[in-house]
Amino acid sequence: MSVSVEKLEKNFVALEVTVDSEKFVSAVNQAAKNLAKKVNVPGFRKGKAPRRMVELHVGKEALYDEALDHLIGPAYATAVMESGIDPVDRPEVDLVQIEEGKDLIFKAKVMVKPEVELGVYQGLKIEQDAVSITEDQVMEALVSKQQQHARLVTLEEGKVENDDTITLDFEGFVDGVPFVGGKAEGYELTIGSGTFIPGFEEGLLGTEIGQHVEVNVTFPDEYHSTELAGKGAVFKTDVKKIQRKELSALDDEFAKDVSEFETLDELKSDLRNKLMKSTELRMKDEHLKKIIAKVVDNASVEIPEVMITERIKVMVEDLNRNLTQQGMTMEQYYQFTNTTEEVMQERLRPQAAESVKMDLVLETIAKVEGIEVSEDEVDEEIKKLSELHGQDAKMLKNALIARGELQFYKQSLISEKTVNYLVEQNT
Template sequence: MATDLQVTTNKLSNKETQLTVKVPVEKIQNKVEGRISQVAKTAKIDGFRKGKVPMSHIRSQYGAGIQQEVINDVIRDTVFEAIKAEDIRAVGMPNIDDVKLEDDFLVYQATVEIFPEIDVQGIDEIEVERHTATVSDEYVDTMIENLQKQRQEYVEKKGKAAKDNQVTFDFEGSIDGEKFEGGSAEDFKLVIGSNQMIPGFEAGIKGMKAGEEKVIDVTFPEDYQAENLAGKEAQFKINVKLVEKPKLPEIDDEFLELFGVTEGGVEKLKEDVRKNMEREIKNAARSQVKQATFDALLEKNEFDVPNAMLEQEIERQRNMMMQRFSQQFGASADSFDKDMLPNELFEEQALRAARLGIIVARVIDTKGLEVDQERVENFIKEAAENYEDPSEVIEYYTNDKEQRANIESVVLEDQVVDYLISQGKVTDKEVSYQDLLAAQQQQAM
């Protein structure tokens, strides 16, 4: 910090500090005179030639504005210098007020939000359940059957439409004898049991045969998205054209090659499926115990979060949701109106994330944790296994500093969880594979 800058600090709260900064007026005056001289070279005032305007006229006409510009520039330059000199971990931009000239000094106050310096409570009181699951032969067989279902075909069948059958039909809907928009379609395909239609619709079609017609009565749900239809009774005229049953593909060489199995047959596919499921279990269990540990810690640590941090987290979560919308609807994220996603929608989760970030950072600082580069390498290798060319993925994360830094942050957070678990009490609980993965998906929502 420049030796002529004087700074005093006053901590207003755990999340806010006020600095009083004094800058010698001489520093202001020198810059003002320099700018006045520059203006004098180009100023145009009636009655004077360019560059020949007396300095007294320049000061009279431009002096006040130039002085204010210089003061603004000096404040902008010195406030961050003062923050750095006082070793303040600022969050967001400082708020400047009470600017005045006093006793040969420019004096101003800067109120800045700071990263809260909390003492993390309850680390040794953490009690969590660590969920795990075992991959049974039955689970493997079910998974392979699911792979078959993903590639199943439908073949025509005689007789009545039953569960899992695909029905092709025309329908025409009406309410009180009047057709309504979106209530009709031709060659519509519906799998019985998919529950993609309103309640009662599938039940009305189930049991029908190709070539059969009938009218079914249904009631739109009270919370139906089209308000003009919500809660109303409707009639649909159904004309079934085709009933098909599912046909699973044979597990032959062609099927196996779809999953990269060229040798070893069905047993190799089972081995690969088991490894993948075990990897999913490992990741899901890790996610579950991390969530449980952080939840336990958040219960014991409630504190105010700087508004700037909260606003940044809200904006981050809003952008993430807009990206999801973009991927889901195939539109640019910029095409979505942010007003559709108000701050209130994200405040609760944003507050949780901001508090958690502060807690994790404090644990890292106070316990002197440093990222384990060996774990980073293992993390990258495991992630690369999910791609066709693992070496290319490894090279990407090795050479891209920003992406590697992101992985280092994830690994360091995992190290924090390991430390917290080592200080608390952990009880292992066996759950089903499906329940473990379902819980992970719920956490991600």
């Protein structure tokens, strides 16, 4: 088999693949055997008809189609490997020559990864911001812990205030008619959480226990239900219970109750140290992001639409997987965020495009600078990963191989080394 490569416009290449005549004849003969098992040839049992009779029965074109189905895929895959191209989409295949006794020749037009024109990626001198923690930040962390350990007290009487957790019955009406999903009993709602559509929670402020209140709201124009989007509604509500947070005093007793420390000063010192460490990590991450963003911005590349579409698909799949772990469906997510699949995909487009560009730029820099990972380095990282998750390293590696993910894992390690290289070169 031989392959020639022709560069076309806009990230397309054409592979002309020549398959030896003997291999083509062999594929046609095998196709005849396959078809003999599928069709009824008069005078022969299934699978026993000779090739000539099968060809007369189904026609040469059907015979060739069967042969090509089993021949072109592997031949194209081999041609991709031999030519060194990096396809990002399925090929368009055209037959150039198909005749027994002659070589099979076909052309495969396919989109490949675009070439990146690197800009300046060394000596940018991007400094990391200094890390500092103020007493106000420490106090905010302390108050947050105070809120976390607050206990809910059920009021005997009183009016709804912001941050209260209330239990209520409600039913929604549009033009005097109740709508599906607009009714609930014994529903718990924290006022100020933004759980309901704008205006609902605010309309309950000042309501007393046992009081009936009608809350007027307007559904957002982009609401997930087209029947309700942009329409005014009335919610008839009854507040059954009000619970309010009771905060502990910020003193030594509080420190003993919520931590292993004996005094409030010790607790504050611990919070200060944790804030310092988390801020250092955040600053380091922001510094890294600034460097990568500048390097990527300095580069130029024309990204094929199919790569952006595929990245959006991956992002949606990741979101779906995370939601499933939280016990939520995509449909519920669209409902809670007042969006749709189409709207969300469009919102993800800029992020997806930037993500693809970053990957392409890092990959190009790695090639230019000769940044690679050895098998020993891969094994060492897999060992660390296995220890983190309590798995056997060999089994984890075999699982990556079985799922076809080892090459992606290697590429992620190369990207990580490339990022570290860029930090060294630009700080």
